[in-house]
Amino acid sequence: MSQTLVFKNARVFDGVNGDCAEGINVVVADGLIQELTTTAPKVADARVVDVAGRTLMPGxxxxxxxxxxxxxxxxxxxxxxxxxxxxxxxxxxxxxxxxxxxxxxxxxxxxxxxxxxxxxxxxxxxxxxxxxxxxxxxxxxxxxxxxxxxxxxxxxxxxxxxxxxxxxxxxxxxxxxxxxxxxxxxxxxxxxxxxxxxxxxxxxxxxxxxxxxxxxxxxxxxxxxxxxxxxxxxxxxxxxxxxxxxxxxxxxxxxxxxxxxxxxxxxxxxxxxxxxxxxxxxxxxxxxxxxxxxxxxxxxxxxxxxxxxxxxxxxxxxxxxxxxxxxxxxxxxxxCREFALRKQVFSPLEILRQATSVSAEMMMQEGRLGCVRAGAHADLLVVDGDPLKDISLLEANGENLSVICRAGELVKNRLG
Structure with a gap:
C-alpha cells in the first residue's frame, strides 16, 4: 500500500476545463485520487508536497x-x-x-x-x-x-x-x-x-x-x-x-x-x-x-x-x-516534439485534452485516466509554469516537470 500524499496549494487542470481552480489540495491514497478540497484535509501521517501554485494536471x-x-x-x-x-x-x-x-x-x-x-x-x-x-x-x-x-x-x-x-x-x-x-x-x-x-x-x-x-x-x-x-x-x-x-x-x-x-x-x-x-x-x-x-x-x-x-x-x-x-x-x-508539431494547428488547451481526457475516453478509460477527479488513478504531473499558455513546457523531455506521480507513487519529486 502506497503512502498517503497531499498535494498542497495546486492550480489544477482537470484534463478538460481551461479555467483552472486554484488553491486546491489533492489527497492521494491507495493509488487513487481520494479528494480535491480547498480546505486543509484531515489526513493522518500524510506526506505533504507543497505545489506552491504550480499547475497540477493528469499524467x-x-x-x-x-x-x-x-x-x-x-x-x-x-x-x-x-x-x-x-x-x-x-x-x-x-x-x-x-x-x-x-x-x-x-x-x-x-x-x-x-x-x-x-x-x-x-x-x-x-x-x-x-x-x-x-x-x-x-x-x-x-x-x-x-x-x-x-x-x-x-x-x-x-x-x-x-x-x-x-x-x-x-x-x-x-x-x-x-x-x-x-x-x-x-x-x-x-x-x-x-x-x-x-x-x-x-x-x-x-x-x-x-x-x-x-x-x-x-x-x-x-x-x-x-x-x-x-x-x-x-x-x-x-x-x-x-x-x-x-x-x-x-x-x-x-x-x-x-x-x-x-x-x-x-x-x-x-x-x-x-x-x-x-x-x-x-x-x-x-x-x-x-x-x-x-x-x-x-x-x-x-x-x-x-x-x-x-x-x-x-x-x-x-x-x-x-x-x-x-x-x-x-x-x-x-x-515530446509531437507537441511542437501540433501547436501549428491546435491551441495548448486542445493539445492538453488530446494527451489526457480525449485519449482516455478513446481507450475506454474515461474517469480513470486523463483526469484529476476523485476516484481516478493518481497519475499526476506538476508543471513549472502554465502549459495552458505555453505548451512548449512539455517539449523538454520532462525537464519542466517538478513532480511525476504514477499510481500514487512519486516517480520524480523536486519539491521536497
Missing part, C-alpha cells in the same frame, strides 16, 4: 507507441532478436515516463509478458495497454516480406502457413481473422489493431491501398465488441479511414491523407483519430541516413506533404483527436 497518454520496434528497418529489428527488442522497450518506456507519459498504448508488438513485468515493478514505467500482434492481410502493411521472398503455403498443420513477425501476424479471410483476434484477446490484449491501408515501411503495398475486405473488418470488430473492447486501424488515405469507421473501427491511426468530407464523417460517427506527425517528420529528415528503403522514403515524403494540413481538416470538422507518436528505434527520443 499524459501516448496512444501510439511501439516499444519493441528497436529499429526503423524491420530486417534489423527481426535479426537482432527478442532480447535486444525487450531491452530497447525497457529503455523507451522509462524515457516516456520521465517525459510525463504515465500511460501508453502499445499498438503493435506488445505482450502480456511486458505488462506483467511492469505490474510486478521489475522496472519503472508507465501504465501499459497493448494490442498484441497487429492483424494484416497477405501483402498488407504488416507483411514485411520482400517481393523476391517465396510464399509460405499451408502444409500439414494449421499453423504451417501462418506468417508472423515481431509485431504482426498475417490473417486472410473471415475465419483466420476471427481466430487471430481471439488468440490475441486470449493473451490479454486490451484491444485489436488491424492494417486498414498501405503504409510507409512495408515494401510491397502502395500507401493508397485499402486493406481487408468489409466482411473481414466487421468480423474482427464483432469479436472485439463481444469482448467489450474495440478495434484500431492503421489508415493513411481518406478512403481507408472512411470505410474502417463505417465498418465499426473505433480509432484511426495516422490519417495523414484525410480530406474534409471524410473528417466530417469521422466526427459524425464519433470515432477517434490518432495523428502521429513526429514519425513522418523524422523519417523524412532522417530516413536516408538511417538506411530507410527508397520505396519507403518516397511514401514518407508523400505522407508528410499533407500531414499538417490534415490536422486542420480534423479540427474544422470537430474530430476527437488523440495524442500519438509512433516512433521507431533511436527516434524515440523525439517523443
Amino acid at each position: 499524459m497518454i501516448d496512444c501510439h507507441v511501439h516499444p519493441f520496434a528497436s529499429d526503423s528497418v524491420v530486417q534489423k529489428m527481426e535479426g537482432w532478436g527478442e532480447a535486444y527488442r525487450t531491452a530497447h522497450a525497457v529503455r523507451m518506456l522509462q524515457f516516456a515516463l520521465q517525459c510525463g507519459f504515465t500511460a501508453v498504448r502499445d499498438i503493435g508488438g506488445g505482450s502480456f509478458s511486458m505488462a506483467k513485468a511492469l505490474a510486478d515493478k521489475l522496472f519503472e514505467g508507465p501504465r501499459y495497454f497493448y494490442s498484441g500482434k497487429i492483424l494484416t492481410m497477405t501483402g498488407g502493411h504488416g507483411d514485411f516480406r520482400q517481393v523476391e521472398e517465396a510464399p509460405r503455403y499451408r502444409a500439414l498443420c494449421a499453423c504451417a502457413g501462418t506468417v508472423f513477425n515481431c509485431c504482426a501476424v498475417v490473417a486472410d479471410g473471415v475465419d483466420e481473422c476471427i481466430k487471430m483476434t481471439r488468440e490475441e484477446l486470449r493473451q490479454g490484449a486490451h484491444f485489436i489493431k488491424i492494417m486498414g491501408s498501405g503504409g510507409v515501411i512495408s515494401p510491397t503495398d502502395p500507401i493508397w491501398m485499402n486493406q481487408y475486405r468489409e466482411d473481414e473488418i466487421r468480423a474482427i470488430v464483432n469479436e472485439c465488441t463481444e469482448r467489450r473492447t474495440y478495434v484500431a486501424a492503421h489508415c493513411h488515405p481518406a478512403a481507408a479511414v472512411r470505410r474502417c469507421v463505417e465498418f465499426g473501427v473505433r480509432s484511426i491511426e495516422h490519417a495523414t491523407l484525410i480530406d474534409d468530407e471524410t473528417a466530417k464523417f469521422v466526427a459524425q460517427r464519433g470515432a477517434y483519430i490518432v495523428p502521429t506527425l513526429i514519425i513522418v517528420e523524422q523519417l523524412v529528415q532522417m530516413g536516408r541516413s538511417i538506411g530507410f528503403a527508397p520505396q519507403s522514403q518516397e511514401k514518407a515524403d508523400h505522407a508528410w506533404m499533407s500531414a499538417v494540413s490534415g490536422l486542420d481538416k480534423m479540427r474544422n470538422a470537430g474530430v476527437k483527436v488523440c495524442f500519438g507518436t509512433d516512433l521507431l528505434g533511436e527516434l524515440y527520443r523525439q517523443q
Whole structure:
C-alpha cells in the first residue's frame, strides 16, 4: 500500500476545463485520487508536497507507441532478436515516463509478458495497454516480406502457413481473422489493431491501398465488441479511414491523407483519430541516413506533404483527436516534439485534452485516466509554469516537470 500524499496549494487542470481552480489540495491514497478540497484535509501521517501554485494536471497518454520496434528497418529489428527488442522497450518506456507519459498504448508488438513485468515493478514505467500482434492481410502493411521472398503455403498443420513477425501476424479471410483476434484477446490484449491501408515501411503495398475486405473488418470488430473492447486501424488515405469507421473501427491511426468530407464523417460517427506527425517528420529528415528503403522514403515524403494540413481538416470538422507518436528505434527520443508539431494547428488547451481526457475516453478509460477527479488513478504531473499558455513546457523531455506521480507513487519529486 502506497503512502498517503497531499498535494498542497495546486492550480489544477482537470484534463478538460481551461479555467483552472486554484488553491486546491489533492489527497492521494491507495493509488487513487481520494479528494480535491480547498480546505486543509484531515489526513493522518500524510506526506505533504507543497505545489506552491504550480499547475497540477493528469499524467499524459501516448496512444501510439511501439516499444519493441528497436529499429526503423524491420530486417534489423527481426535479426537482432527478442532480447535486444525487450531491452530497447525497457529503455523507451522509462524515457516516456520521465517525459510525463504515465500511460501508453502499445499498438503493435506488445505482450502480456511486458505488462506483467511492469505490474510486478521489475522496472519503472508507465501504465501499459497493448494490442498484441497487429492483424494484416497477405501483402498488407504488416507483411514485411520482400517481393523476391517465396510464399509460405499451408502444409500439414494449421499453423504451417501462418506468417508472423515481431509485431504482426498475417490473417486472410473471415475465419483466420476471427481466430487471430481471439488468440490475441486470449493473451490479454486490451484491444485489436488491424492494417486498414498501405503504409510507409512495408515494401510491397502502395500507401493508397485499402486493406481487408468489409466482411473481414466487421468480423474482427464483432469479436472485439463481444469482448467489450474495440478495434484500431492503421489508415493513411481518406478512403481507408472512411470505410474502417463505417465498418465499426473505433480509432484511426495516422490519417495523414484525410480530406474534409471524410473528417466530417469521422466526427459524425464519433470515432477517434490518432495523428502521429513526429514519425513522418523524422523519417523524412532522417530516413536516408538511417538506411530507410527508397520505396519507403518516397511514401514518407508523400505522407508528410499533407500531414499538417490534415490536422486542420480534423479540427474544422470537430474530430476527437488523440495524442500519438509512433516512433521507431533511436527516434524515440523525439517523443515530446509531437507537441511542437501540433501547436501549428491546435491551441495548448486542445493539445492538453488530446494527451489526457480525449485519449482516455478513446481507450475506454474515461474517469480513470486523463483526469484529476476523485476516484481516478493518481497519475499526476506538476508543471513549472502554465502549459495552458505555453505548451512548449512539455517539449523538454520532462525537464519542466517538478513532480511525476504514477499510481500514487512519486516517480520524480523536486519539491521536497
